[in-house]
Amino acid sequence: MQQRQLGPYTVSAIGLGCMNICHAYGDPVSKEQGERVLRTALDAGVTHFDTAALYGFGVSEKMVGEVLGPYRQQFTLASKCGMTVEEEGNRVRTGRVIDGRPATLRATCEGSLKRLKTDVIDLYYLHRFDKSVPIEESVGALADLVREGKIRTIGLSEVSATTLRKAHAVHPISAVQTEYSLWTRNPEIAVLAACRELGVSFVAFSPVARGFLCDVLPSIAALPEKDIRRAMPRFSPENYPKNLALLTPYKKIAEEVRCTPAQLALAWLLHQGKDILPIPGTASEIHVRENLAAADIVLSNEVIERLNNLINQRTVSGNRYSEQSAREVDTEPLP
Numbered sequence: 001m002q003q004r005q006l007g008p009y010t011v012s013a014i015g016l017g018c019m020n021i022c023h024a025y026g027d028p029v030s031k032e033q034g035e036r037v038l039r040t041a042l043d044a045g046v047t048h049f050d051t052a053a054l055y056g057f058g059v060s061e062k063m064v065g066e067v068l069g070p071y072r073q074q075f076t077l078a079s080k081c082g083m084t085v086e087e088e089g090n091r092v093r094t095g096r097v098i099d100g101r102p103a104t105l106r107a108t109c110e111g112s113l114k115r116l117k118t119d120v121i122d123l124y125y126l127h128r129f130d131k132s133v134p135i136e137e138s139v140g141a142l143a144d145l146v147r148e149g150k151i152r153t154i155g156l157s158e159v160s161a162t163t164l165r166k167a168h169a170v171h172p173i174s175a176v177q178t179e180y181s182l183w184t185r186n187p188e189i190a191v192l193a194a195c196r197e198l199g200v201s202f203v204a205f206s207p208v209a210r211g212f213l214c215d216v217l218p219s220i221a222a223l224p225e226k227d228i229r230r231a232m233p234r235f236s237p238e239n240y241p242k243n244l245a246l247l248t249p250y251k252k253i254a255e256e257v258r259c260t261p262a263q264l265a266l267a268w269l270l271h272q273g274k275d276i277l278p279i280p281g282t283a284s285e286i287h288v289r290e291n292l293a294a295a296d297i298v299l300s301n302e303v304i305e306r307l308n309n310l311i312n313q314r315t316v317s318g319n320r321y322s323e324q325s326a327r328e329v330d331t332e333p334l335p
């Protein structure tokens, strides 16, 4: 497997997003299936596992800890805080709450360490910038956790270039994790350039467009109530059919390259720079293997240009997030 640099760590070019075994897209899979997915990835050479306190409100971290704990020295472990509250005094609360206050981040980290069955987390992200807390304070709290040996490096998720620069001035940031794929090009506006200037690795989440750039397309009507794609404008009854029309020529290119649609999406990302690390998520061990094989695909400049022209911010219909979720991400301040 091709290797890439994630902050100070050398890891597999393609990692595993561990949200999908229990969160976001329908019902959680069985414990046995979750274990199969994680073991398959480890055995196939994945050395970058990405989870978060938010995913399944601790379930994902617990499963990663239980299944991969015995192999802890073999991989780089990334998790996230700042988007779920576990404890307030004696009251235990779970929910999707953006909270970047230092005491909350510290409490979440203690919970993450226990669930992950580890003494130290290699890369700990602030899952969302809490706009009611200065970024310097949240990152300052994470810097304290580095000094105390509870986490090794700091990451940020879904931040603007401006916020990244402010944070980096407090403590070096090792990685930024943001949605990036053929159909989500936002990082190309400013964040990627800032990462490159500061020497920060870029972790691309939702790299196969939440299942859109894949063989088996999500049928929106058949999605469970809890599936977050139901609330995403690109999957709405108005936009989804228009987006589906892009797939016929896309799949033709995949056929020409002799790969699957998901592999083409991942190969395109890997060709955007050596500093890009995609973390596809899946609850299927077959898809784990399929996705990892994308690291060996070489795309010509001509194919990359055709992909760029076919699927981009102008040709895709609908915003990536609902209004509520869009408010939660940090975008560049207007000049």
Ligand SMILES: NC(=O)c1ccc[n+]([C@@H]2O[C@H](COP(=O)([O-])OP(=O)(O)OC[C@H]3O[C@@H](n4cnc5c(N)ncnc54)[C@H](OP(=O)(O)O)[C@@H]3O)[C@@H](O)[C@H]2O)c1
Pocket: 016, 017, 018, 019, 020, 025, 050, 051, 127, 157, 158, 177, 178, 204, 205, 206, 207, 208, 209, 210, 211, 212, 214, 215, 216, 262, 263, 279, 280, 281, 282, 283, 284, 287, 288, 290, 291
């Ligand atoms: N920082 C953040 O705010 C944030 C937000 C979202 C996600 N993430 C991270 O990024 C990871 C991946 O993102 P994501 O899950 O949203 O999007 P994704 O990886 O683009 O897409 C996941 C979806 O694609 C399907 N899929 C994956 N590989 C496939 C293949 N080879 N063939 C067919 N279908 C395939 C999966 O279904 P199957 O299960 O059937 O394979 C799943 O429904 C997450 O696990 C999480 O770690 C971070």
